[in-house]
Amino acid sequence: LASAQARVIESAVPPQVPYKPKRARIVAISVLLALLFGVGAALLLASLDATIKNSSDVAEKLKRPLLGIVPLLKGNALSVVSTPGNTDEAREVDLRFAEAMRTIRTAVSLDRVDKPHKIILVTSSIGNEGKSIVALNLAIAFARAEKTLLLDGDMRRPSVRKMLGLRRDVPGLSELLSERARLIECIIKTGFENLDAISTGFIPPDPLELLSSPRMTKALKVLANDYARVIIDCPPILPVSDAALLSKYADSVLFVVKADATPAPQIRNGLALLERVDAPITGIVLTQLDTRKAEKYGDYGYAGYYAPYASKS
CATH class of the missing domain: 1.20.5 (Single alpha-helices involved in coiled-coils or other helix-helix interfaces)
Structure with a gap:
């Protein structure tokens, strides 16, 4: 080998x-x-995620003007604006919240300078979006400069009487529309200067029947003559049609949207119901915005802009 x-x-x-x-x-x-x-x-x-998070979402998803952004409040700060009682003394409102209310008041006032909006309706798509707090504090803001009345038009879940600490024995809107009381008997003086209120009174079995009565039309005409502004807190538009009915009396409708909570399709459905009855929708009020998250979503430096207010509150 x-x-x-x-x-x-x-x-x-x-x-x-x-x-x-x-x-x-x-x-x-x-x-x-x-x-x-x-x-x-x-x-x-x-x-x-189809919720509304910032001003850009309002413009892009809802195609409506933004009237103001109300910051998220918690604890005592929330209690102050939601249950102020019937006095304006020692009312230390969060400065960011107070500024937001002034911004909304200005937006509504400047919307029609030649013929101011006298009857202003506040509603939302669903409940728990903060519409009643907006209605109450917007009425207080208007009352700083002119005679204002806050009318609780939510006969399903009324809240004005509790928020303002009004007496229970005073008749309200239900008694007025059912001819059990006169208008003058239903108007209550609050502890806020220039601000009166009308509560719902008893909760009727069929609110729509009362709200559509001729007495409602007559009462609002009288109130519009006696007051510079009449703010109506209405039920949400999707569960019931009360807001659609009441919108025919209104000069302006403010649509409240809870930030980072209500889906845009649901909001658009609510707006569509109002548009169907030719409601005068002035714009959107974005509520309960977490200012710490605002910068995350690039909301034009919202958190930074309100930092001085936050440090004082």
Whole structure:
């Protein structure tokens, strides 16, 4: 047999690290995939979130003017604006909230300078969006300069009497419309200068029947002559049609939207119901906006702009 023709070129050396698996590459790829998955999930959730988060969403998703942004309040600050009682003494309102109410008041006042909106209706698409708090504090803001009346038109879940600490034995809107009381008997003086109120009175079995009565038309005409502004707190538009009915008496309708909560399609449905009856929708009031999240969504430096107010409150 012929001998093999071979020679050693280089001696084999044991490797210092294993050739496979390449752990560094696996870790790098795993981190990259995790980052891509996280970004993708965040983008997917953002695309599926149809709520209104800032002023840009109001313009893009609702196609309506933004009248004002009301900051999110908690604890005592919320109690002050939701149950102010019947006195204006020692009422320390959150400065951001007070500024928001003045902004809304100015927007409504400037909307029609030649013929001011006298009867202003406040509603929302669903409940718990803050419409009653907006109606109450907007009435207080208007009363700083002119004679104002706050009318509780929500005969389903009334709140004005409780928020203002009004007496229970005074007749309200239900008694007036059912001819059990005269208008003058239903008007209550509040502890706020230039601000009167009318509560709902007893809760009727069929509110729509009373609200559509000729006495409602007559009462609002009288009130519009006696007061510079009449603010009506109405039920939400989607569950019941009271707001659609009352909107025919209104010069202006303010539509309240809770930030980062109510889906845009639901809001558009509510606006469509009002549009169907030719309601004079002035614009949107965005409520309960978390100012700490506002910067996250790029809302024109909202949190930074209100920082001085937040530091004082």
